[in-house]
Amino acid sequence: MAKTETVGPAKGVELLINPGQVKVGRTPHEVIYRDGKLILKHYFPQKKELGSTPLLMVYALVNRPYILDLLPGRSAVENFLKGGTDVYLIDWGIPDDGDRYRTLEDYICGSIHDCVQQVKEATGSEQVSLFGYCQGGTFSAMYAALFPDQVKNLILWATPIDFEVEGLLNLWAKKEYFDVDKLVDTYGNIPASILNGAFAMLRPIYNLVDKYVQFSWGLTENNMTDEKIELFMAMEKWISDGIAQPGEVFREFVKACYQENLLVQNRMKLGKRLIDLKKIRCPVLNVISAGDHIIPPDSSRPFNKLISSKDQRLLIFPSGGHVGMTVGSQARTALWPKVVDWLVERS
Amino acid sequence: MEQKWAENFDIGLYKKFYDVWVRSTSEMLNEIMRSPQFAAAMGKSLQGSLDFKKRLDESIESSLKGFRLPTSSDVTGLSSRIRALEQQVRGFSKKLEELEAHFPSPTKGPVSRKQSVHQTKK
Numbered sequence: 198m199a200k201t202e203t204v205g206p207a208k209g210v211e212l213l214i215n216p217g218q219v220k221v222g223r224t225p226h227e228v229i230y231r232d233g234k235l236i237l238k239h240y241f242p243q244k245k246e247l248g249s250t251p252l253l254m255v256y257a258l259v260n261r262p263y264i265l266d267l268l269p270g271r272s273a274v275e276n277f278l279k280g281g282t283d284v285y286l287i288d289w290g291i292p293d294d295g296d297r298y299r300t301l302e303d304y305i306c307g308s309i310h311d312c313v314q315q316v317k318e319a320t321g322s323e324q325v326s327l328f329g330y331c332q333g334g335t336f337s338a339m340y341a342a343l344f345p346d347q348v349k350n351l352i353l354w355a356t357p358i359d360f361e362v363e364g365l366l367n368l369w370a371k372k373e374y375f376d377v378d379k380l381v382d383t384y385g386n387i388p389a390s391i392l393n394g395a396f397a398m399l400r401p402i403y404n405l406v407d408k409y410v411q412f413s414w415g416l417t418e419n420n421m422t423d424e425k426i427e428l429f430m431a432m433e434k435w436i437s438d439g440i441a442q443p444g445e446v447f448r449e450f451v452k453a454c455y456q457e458n459l460l461v462q463n464r465m466k467l468g469k470r471l472i473d474l475k476k477i478r479c480p481v482l483n484v485i486s487a488g489d490h491i492i493p494p495d496s497s498r499p500f501n502k503l504i505s506s507k508d509q510r511l512l513i514f515p516s517g518g519h520v521g522m523t524v525g526s527q528a529r530t531a532l533w534p535k536v537v538d539w540l541v542e543r544s
Numbered sequence: 545m546e547q548k549w550a551e552n553f554d555i556g557l558y559k560k561f562y563d564v565w566v567r568s569t570s571e572m573l574n575e576i577m578r579s580p581q582f583a584a585a586m587g588k589s590l591q592g593s594l595d596f597k598k599r600l601d602e603s604i605e606s607s608l609k610g611f612r613l614p615t616s617s618d619v620t621g622l623s624s625r626i627r628a629l630e631q632q633v634r635g636f637s638k639k640l641e642e643l644e645a646h647f648p649s650p651t652k653g654p655v656s657r658k659q660s661v662h663q664t665k666k
Contacts, residue, residue: 233630294619298627307634365577374580374587376594383594383601385620398577402570410562 210416219430222263224274226286230315234290237312239319240266240274244281248544250349251283251320253312255340257332258304258442259392260435262288264523265330267431270424271524273328273533280537282326282544285316297385297444301339301453302467304446309340313347324349326540331355331492331519335454338500339467342476350543352482352536355519357492358500360458364493365399370455377451381444389439399490432520461503474500480508480543484536486522487515510539 230237254274256262265286266274277284287309292299316325326349329337334356341348360367369375380387397404412429415421459465465472481504485497494513501511514532517525522532576582605615 294623295626296623297620298624303631368578368580369583369586371583374583376587376591379591379594383598385616400570401573402566407566414559 219268219427219434221268221431221434222266223269224266224272224278229285229319230312232308232311234292234296235308235312236288236290237315238286238288240278240284240286242281242283243275243278247281247283248541249322250324250326250544251285251316251322252277252326252328252540252544253316254284254286255309255327255329255333255337256287256289257330257336258289258292258446259332259439261438261440262286264435264520267435267524268427270529271428271431273330273523276533276537277328277540280541282537282540283320285312285325287312291440292386292443293441294385299443300445300467301336301449302470305336305339305467306343306470309336310344310347313340313344317347326350326352326544328352329354329356330523332357332450334497335450335460338474338477339460339465339472341479342472342474343467343470345476345478348477348479350480350482350540351477352484352540353497353500354484355486355489355492355497355522356483356500357454357496358503359461359496359498360455361461362493362495364496366395366491367455367493367496369395370451372456375451375456377448377456381448385444386441387444387447388441392442393436393439396491428524432524461499463503474503475505477504478506481506482510482512482536482539484512484514484522484532486517486519487513488517489519489522491519508543512536 224240226238226240228236229239254262254265256265266272269275274284274286289304289308313325317323324347327337327341329335329352331354334353335358337351338353338356338358341351360370370377380391384391412421415425453459453465457464460472460474463471463473463475481501483497483500485492485494487494498511501509512532512535514522514528516527517532522528601616605617608615
């Protein structure tokens with residue numbers, strides 16, 4: 198079936214019943230490093246001439262990282278590969294009870310640092326470029342501040358930095374309403390159902406009703422292409438594929454960031470290391486979406502004023518939300534080419 | 545009668561009504577959820593469910609202990625010890641690497657990180 202052909206309700210219902218048949222994360226890759234559940238993926242280059250600095254992509258500990266390589270044509274990984282960048286991605290794996298005591302320091306100064314060393318060894322490069330998405334962006338910013346000599350370029354993608362700004366998650370996580378200690382002490386790792394429930398509640402009518410109604414209307418009116426259905430189902434698969442968040446990391450992140458807002462004050466510590474964002478001097482691209490309902494744009498915006506980088510840019514994508522800015526149609530043509538060019542010029 | 549109803553059926557009208565409902569309900573819910581009262585109620589509801597889960601877990605644990613079966617606390621304790629051991633191993637590995645870099649083995653030569661990377665390929 199041609200990609201642009203419309204499909205009827207039968208195909209849509211078939212996919213709705215079994216979303217698992219949508220294949221995600223298809224860009225060819227190899228695993229070059231394993232540490233427990235973590236795997237470091239290397240994507241096979243698509244150009245003969247590669248930039249001299251490899252790119253390491255760091256995703257959040259919420260849901261799975263294949264959102265960065267969702268489908269052909271809807272893939273952040275593919276965009277960078279087509280630009281001639283050597284791309285690596287950290288897949289944190291699915292945490293279990295053995296991970297409940299892992300800390301932010303373990304993840305950032307341990308796992309991310311180890312992956313950076315592996316990428317450097319594999320490529321012979323002195324430094325890496327970092328791309329961090331959402332909480333992965335916050336981790337990347339922390340890493341760049343703690344190990345500035347390791348990072349050539351930093352791209353932050355929908356990244357929360359200032360947690361005092363107006364936003365539903367920022368409000369609900371306040372100390373007076375949310376007892377994070379009790380949650381972590383009771384559950385250990387925070388179940389995906391709790392995290393997904395909180396995210397769904399940010400836009401309940403859209404998440405629980407409207408998107409399915411719009412999808413059904415699209416099917417009955419016969420204006421859904423194969424490509425549109427595949428994207429919808431891939432998104433459904435990703436949303437329902439939530440994973441637990443390691444308990445101690447969650448406790449530390451909520452307390453230090455959401456409740457104390459220490460990162461923007463340069464008062465946050467990982468173990469004995471103090472995170473001073475002013476130590477970031479590398480070129481920085483901070484990309485935010487005006488329609489992001491999970492990470493308010495004002496939460497990401499202040500980052501550029503907190504660092505010492507002279508070569509820095511704040512790129513605001515006017516349409517699309519937290520995920521749309523990564524896989525949406527408009528992002529594909531209006532946002533990604535700018536991001537890829539920015540990196541290519543500096544690699 | 546049925547035929548007449550089908551002829552007069554206008555899906556556009558229903559869509560308009562639906563759009564108005566979506567917009568107004570979303571705005572109303574958004575306003576409610578942004579209020580401190582809602583945040584406080586949600587916090588209290590979570591506390592209640594956590595209290596219940598805690599009591600349930602304690603009751604299950606005490607039953608399992610009677611049968612000398614491992615409990616969730618046992619697994620948690622083991623996880624904590626494993627993590628401490630992992631950290632020790634990580635520390636030892638780093639120290640060994642530093643030592644190898646300074647004092648290469650005369651027979652085998654230093655183990656490069658490149659080799660270790662290839663060994664992990666699958």
